[in-house]
Amino acid sequence: MSNINVLLVDDHVVIREALANLLNENEEISVVAQANNIQKALHDVRVFPIDVAIVDLSLGQQNGLDLVRSITEIYPLVKCLVFSMYPEALYAERSLRAGAKGYVMKSESPDVLISAIKKVYADEIALSRLMTKALISSHSSEIFAPVTTSFSLQSLGDRELEILLLVGKGNLTKEIAQRLNLSVKTVDAVRQKLKVKLGLGSASDLVKFAIEYANSINT
Structure with missing residues (x-):
């Protein structure tokens, strides 16, 4: 296998440096660039010969999925691995x-x-065995159900899930709107949709649910 050139995208410098040191110990992998946001990452993909971009979902005020979409569209030869x-x-x-x-x-x-890293470089899909089984099974609803509730979060869109997490982290509607570059009206509309999809009766119920969800991720 030829050397795999890797881009690390994470907004925590300590994590990036530790990960770079770890990966560079493998003779088949070289970390050639590091970025803490979408703009720097896209610059690095353009400048360096990147084979695999390792992307965190949480990039400060930005969403790692947006970066994955951009890299896939603009630089289709670069493989993305979410970490x-x-x-x-x-x-x-x-x-x-x-x-x-x-x-x-x-x-x-x-x-x-x-x-x-080696799998995605070889154009293979890299998931855990449980996740692979869930994706190929037609009866995967129980696998996807979160531990915090009997309602499935799989029905939520990416933006809805992102806003739910921000609510759970204590962000007010205006703060969410500013962070995601949305109108307050749009965020309010999403919050209403979240209540309906999750079977919640009030705004306070949504906040409680969101906090429980956010805490389940951080534990």
Whole structure:
């Protein structure tokens, strides 16, 4: 196998440096660039000979899925691998739809990440066995169900899930609108849709649900 040139995209410099040191110990992998946001990442993909972009979903005020979509559209030869703390059961399929070739949770061992890098470089899909089984099964609703509720979050769109998480982190409607470059009216409309889809009766119920969801990700 030829050397795999990797771009690391994560908004935490300590994580990037530690990950770069780890990956560079593998003789088949070279970290040739690092970025902390979408703009820097797209610049690096244009300037450096990148084979695999390892992308975190949370990039400060930005969403890693937007970067995956841009790389896939503009630089189709670059393979994207999502590396995130968010639950694979909720975000892996969304990442694949955005154009990623694989999904690895940050709780996995380094060997799992290295194996995934090699798989996506070879144009293979890199997911856990459980996630692979879920995707090929026609009876996967129980696998996708979150531990915090009996309602499935799989019915939510990417933007709806993003806003739900921001609500759970304590952001007000105006703050969410500014962060996502949306109108307050649009965010309010999404919050109403969330209540309907999740079977919640009031705004306070939505906030409680969102906090529980956000805490389940951060634990």
